[in-house]
Amino acid sequence: MAAARCWRLVLRGSGLSLHTAAEAAVKAPEVTGPDVAAAPVARYPPVVASLTADSKAARQRRVERWQATVHAAKSVDEKLRILTKMQFMKYVVYPQTFALNADRWYQSFTKTVFLSGLPPPPPARPDTEPAPALDVVALRDAACDCLLQEHFFLRRKKRVPLYLEHEAITSPFLDQLVASLTGLLSARNPALANAALDCKRPVHFYWLRGEEIISHGHRKGRVDALRYQINDKPHNQIRISKQLPEFVPLDYSVPVEIPVMNCKPDKLPLFKRQYENTIFIGTKTADPHCYGHTQFHLLPDKLKRERLLKQNCADQIEVVFRANAIASLFAWTGAQAMYQGFWSEADVTRPFVSQGVITDGKYFSFFCYQLNTLALTAQADQNNPRKNICWGTQTTIYAMKWMEKRSNKNPSTRASHCCGLSCCGAQAPDAQAQRPWLTGPAAPRHVGSSQTGARTRVPCIGRRTLNHCATREARRGKTVLLKKIQDNEDRIANCNSTYKSVDFTIRVRSKSSENEVCRESACVVKQLLDPIF
Amino acid sequence: MALASRSARLALARLGRLGLGSCGAPRRGAYEWGVRSTRKPEPPPPDRVYEIPGLEPITYAGKMHFMPGLARPVFPPWDPDWTPPKFRRLPPLHEHPLYKDQACYVFHQRCRLLEGVKQALWLTKTKLIEGLPEKVLSLADDPRNHIENQDECVLNVIFHARLWHSTEDIPKRETYCPVIVDSLIQLCKSQILKHPSLARRICAQNNMLSTTWNRGFREGYPYPYPHTLYLLESANLRPHRFQPDQLRAKMILFAFGNALAQARLLYGNDTKVLEQPVVVQSVGTDGRVFQFLVLQLNTTDLASDEGVKNLVWIDSDQLLYEHFWCLPVVRRKAVVEPVGPTGFQPETFRKFLALYLHGAV
Numbered sequence: 031m032a033a034a035r036c037w038r039l040v041l042r043g044s045g046l047s048l049h050t051a052a053e054a055a056v057k058a059p060e061v062t063g064p065d066v067a068a069a070p071v072a073r074y075p076p077v078v079a080s081l082t083a084d085s086k087a088a089r090q091r092r093v094e095r096w097q098a099t100v101h102a103a104k105s106v107d108e109k110l111r112i113l114t115k116m117q118f119m120k121y122v123v124y125p126q127t128f129a130l131n132a133d134r135w136y137q138s139f140t141k142t143v144f145l146s147g148l149p150p151p152p153p154a155r156p157d158t159e160p161a162p163a164l165d166v167v168a169l170r171d172a173a174c175d176c177l178l179q180e181h182f183f184l185r186r187k188k189r190v191p192l193y194l195e196h197e198a199i200t201s202p203f204l205d206q207l208v209a210s211l212t213g214l215l216s217a218r219n220p221a222l223a224n225a226a227l228d229c230k231r232p233v234h235f236y237w238l239r240g241e242e243i244i245s246h247g248h249r250k251g252r253v254d255a256l257r258y259q260i261n262d263k264p265h266n267q268i269r270i271s272k273q274l275p276e277f278v279p280l281d282y283s284v285p286v287e288i289p290v291m292n293c294k295p296d297k298l299p300l301f302k303r304q305y306e307n308t309i310f311i312g313t314k315t316a317d318p319h320c321y322g323h324t325q326f327h328l329l330p331d332k333l334k335r336e337r338l339l340k341q342n343c344a345d346q347i348e349v350v351f352r353a354n355a356i357a358s359l360f361a362w363t364g365a366q367a368m369y370q371g372f373w374s375e376a377d378v379t380r381p382f383v384s385q386g387v388i389t390d391g392k393y394f395s396f397f398c399y400q401l402n403t404l405a406l407t408a409q410a411d412q413n414n415p416r417k418n419i420c421w422g423t424q425t426t427i428y429a430m431k432w433m434e435k436r437s438n439k440n441p442s443t444r445a446s447h448c449c450g451l452s453c454c455g456a457q458a459p460d461a462q463a464q465r466p467w468l469t470g471p472a473a474p475r476h477v478g479s480s481q482t483g484a485r486t487r488v489p490c491i492g493r494r495t496l497n498h499c500a501t502r503e504a505r506r507g508k509t510v511l512l513k514k515i516q517d518n519e520d521r522i523a524n525c526n527s528t529y530k531s532v533d534f535t536i537r538v539r540s541k542s543s544e545n546e547v548c549r550e551s552a553c554v555v556k557q558l559l560d561p562i563f
Numbered sequence: 564m565a566l567a568s569r570s571a572r573l574a575l576a577r578l579g580r581l582g583l584g585s586c587g588a589p590r591r592g593a594y595e596w597g598v599r600s601t602r603k604p605e606p607p608p609p610d611r612v613y614e615i616p617g618l619e620p621i622t623y624a625g626k627m628h629f630m631p632g633l634a635r636p637v638f639p640p641w642d643p644d645w646t647p648p649k650f651r652r653l654p655p656l657h658e659h660p661l662y663k664d665q666a667c668y669v670f671h672q673r674c675r676l677l678e679g680v681k682q683a684l685w686l687t688k689t690k691l692i693e694g695l696p697e698k699v700l701s702l703a704d705d706p707r708n709h710i711e712n713q714d715e716c717v718l719n720v721i722f723h724a725r726l727w728h729s730t731e732d733i734p735k736r737e738t739y740c741p742v743i744v745d746s747l748i749q750l751c752k753s754q755i756l757k758h759p760s761l762a763r764r765i766c767a768q769n770n771m772l773s774t775t776w777n778r779g780f781r782e783g784y785p786y787p788y789p790h791t792l793y794l795l796e797s798a799n800l801r802p803h804r805f806q807p808d809q810l811r812a813k814m815i816l817f818a819f820g821n822a823l824a825q826a827r828l829l830y831g832n833d834t835k836v837l838e839q840p841v842v843v844q845s846v847g848t849d850g851r852v853f854q855f856l857v858l859q860l861n862t863t864d865l866a867s868d869e870g871v872k873n874l875v876w877i878d879s880d881q882l883l884y885e886h887f888w889c890l891p892v893v894r895r896k897a898v899v900e901p902v903g904p905t906g907f908q909p910e911t912f913r914k915f916l917a918l919y920l921h922g923a924v
Binding site: 171172175176179183184206209210212213216223224226227228229231232234308310312313314316317318 | 716719722723726727728729730745746749752753765766767784785786
């Protein structure tokens with residue numbers, strides 16, 4: 031029967047909008063006979079196209095029948111089942127990708143506009159009392175405690191090798207940070223007190239966008255929809271039971287254009303696979319905490335800054351963060367919308383909003399995403415002016431500097447470079463280029479070897495440097511952490527009362543009794559303090 | 564040269580001449596002429612070193628290469644100063660630099676005590692008291708400490724852990740056990756609004772590796788006092804999990820270890836009776852059955868059998884729910900058991916919350 035055959039979501043040049051077609055299929059048509067103004071009962075069966083013929087009209091009718099079953103589904107689970115049960119080859123989109131300029135591609139796949147900076151704060155309501163002052167000191171202390179616990183205080187059975195540092199140290203640090211900040215900020219935001227915190231739970235989303243002509247096979251030459259699937263695993267996510275308020279109205283028109291890519295997604299590179307189509311926000315549909323608040327992502331070692339710089343891809347650093355944010359947050363908000371029963375033919379009636387924090391352990395970026403439309407298929411997108419919007423910041427640089435103290439015993443030259451190791455007389459010749467964020471007092475200085483007195487410049491591999499300086503300094507217990515931010519200056523200039531600049535000084539009292547340096551530098555940190563957070 | 568000995572090289576050359584490869588098998592695509600004989604080739608003549616007493620042999624050792632007519636030198640056996648780690652042999656135990664005469668028994672996370680709680684009590688010089696202390700029970704029963712919709716929240720947590728958190732139909736214990744404990748702790752943390760001192764806690768996840776229990780953390784750690792240990796038994800197969808008795812024994816010993824480390828930190832290494840006892844709590848679970856434990860360390864003098872003993876309060880085998888149906892049980896087209904937990908006991912979560920709030924309320 032035609033119902034068992036493969037359906038296609040594509041309406042090829044039928045010229046009819048979906049609404050009238052659906053009505054034609056479901057309701058009685060206009061009576062062609064003599065005008066019957068008030069008699070809805072048709073005396074003849076409806077004149078519609080065939081269901082099984084090999085014609086465009088028949089195909090359209092089959093598609094509309096399928097869409098009618100989705101509309102008529104009683105529960106969300108059934109709706110999702112009907113939408114995802116047929117499996118075809120689809121592109122697998124990875125949010126954390128090394129592909130060049132992936133953020134522009136992902137913007138075109140998800141119909142997202144990227145705006146730098148953070149969304150405008152909501153207007154202050156006069157009836158609500160002002161929120162209590164934020165205890166920044168406590169937050170700062172909690173963040174420092176999490177960091178120090180994982181990097182320094184916690185004794186592990188074996189010293190963690192560098193290639194395992196990411197999963198053994200950075201990952202628990204992010205867990206602790208999220209848990210402690212959520213606890214501390216729940217006084218200001220009661221929704222956080224009742225929120226659900228997920229650790230490494232999968233998030234899946236499946237959608238269709240665009241069309242292609244099938245190049246080979248028994249269906250060669252025919253038009254086929256492009257299908258995409260994201261299987262993401264955010265490191266942490268916070269889910270709440272009440273939806274976050276919108277940033278901008280649903281039909282807000284953004285003057286920025288979405289990038290249009292002129293080649294097939296295969297060029298990204300993106301590969302096709304056929305497997306289960308899943309739509310999952312981290313929990314099943316029955317959970318009352320079905321709206322998202324914030325996701326936290328940890329970038330793998332493969333995409334870290336030093337590696338990208340070594341590959342001469344310094345401009346791709348921001349791209350990695352942006353691509354991850356756009357893909358992950360689109361998948362999450364899209365899945366949340368589908369859990370409420372919306373799909374591409376039943377577009378969202380209210381915007382779905384979520385936030386994201388992407389980090390690689392040292393550098394943080396903050397993103398906000400508003401889903402305004404799910405209608406991304408070729409048929410539904412014909413007259414759809416809405417766009418999804420993603421706001422994002424630049425990466426917040428978080429420089430860890432290990433400072434070697436001048437020993438009283440040997441006041442002569444000691445190597446005081448970023449390594450902090452006294453006997454390492456090495457200095458990266460282009461340290462400034464490799465680590466441009468170390469400026470001023472943080473810039474690596476010329477060194478001389480204490481043993482030979484030579485002033486040679488030997489390349490010091492930054493990675494190994496940090497490794498041995500981490501253990502040495504940790505054993506001696508002298509660490510000074512600085513936080514320095516590189517931010518949008520105009521944002522600081524335009525900040526209003528809800529955004530506050532905060533002095534962020536982290537300092538650890540040195541335990542070693544030998545010598546006392548503890549030079550601390552206070553730097554300015556911009557913090558996101560929206561009432562919705 | 565890969566083959567240093569002369570005989571091996573000769574053998575290889577002979578094989579090569581016959582058209583055979585290195586292993587004695589014919590080369591690929593090579594045809595051998597001649598009759599195949601099954602006679603083994605004769606062994607090569609042994610290289611002998613001839614010793615004539617009274618005569619000093621003149622050898623080619625100084626020339627550094629073979630010289631026909633000169634005697635074969637005998638070299639002293641070579642003593643490599645470095646062996647690759649693969650071939651290293653350990654010295655016998657009593658020659659090891661750290662060897663002590665008195666044996667030290669190490670207890671780690673996978674140790675199962677055969678006698679269970681009795682053995683653990685003897686090892687730590689502890690007296691057992693059934694049930695939790697009154698202070699904790701009063702916290703549990705105090706209605707001011709309850710979260711609103713506590714039962715509903717706990718049921719949601721059970722549903723989430725046992726059914727909702729993964730795309731599979733029936734999640735495995737390895738995934739649902741940590742999820743349920745994390746969610747229960749998160750639920751307890753929602754009380755932070757009422758008791759702000761709860762914010763002064765941090766969670767350290769040592770569950771993957773067994774850390775050094777004599778000194779858990781370095782000096783200067785801002786959260787030096789252990790509060791509660793959460794031990795999870797999350798293996799999928801029942802034989803891999805600990806029996807409840809063994810789990811309780813493990814909880815006693817780990818709580819004791821933490822308390823002892825804390826006591827050593829505060830009062831030094833000498834054994835004595837503590838003026839201020841150290842209290843450590845512990846919760847052990849396999850996702851469904853909970854064991855609660857409060858240990859009070861009164862003395863570090865464990866050598867003698869008399870004197871002040873340590874105390875431990877144990878509440879064992881508290882079920883949170885009897886069973887959880889992930890799929891509805893349908894008999895003759897009627898749903899006999901709906902999806903959800905059966906035999907839910909809210910009392911267990913109250914005790915969990917009481918242990919969490921203990922010390923902060």
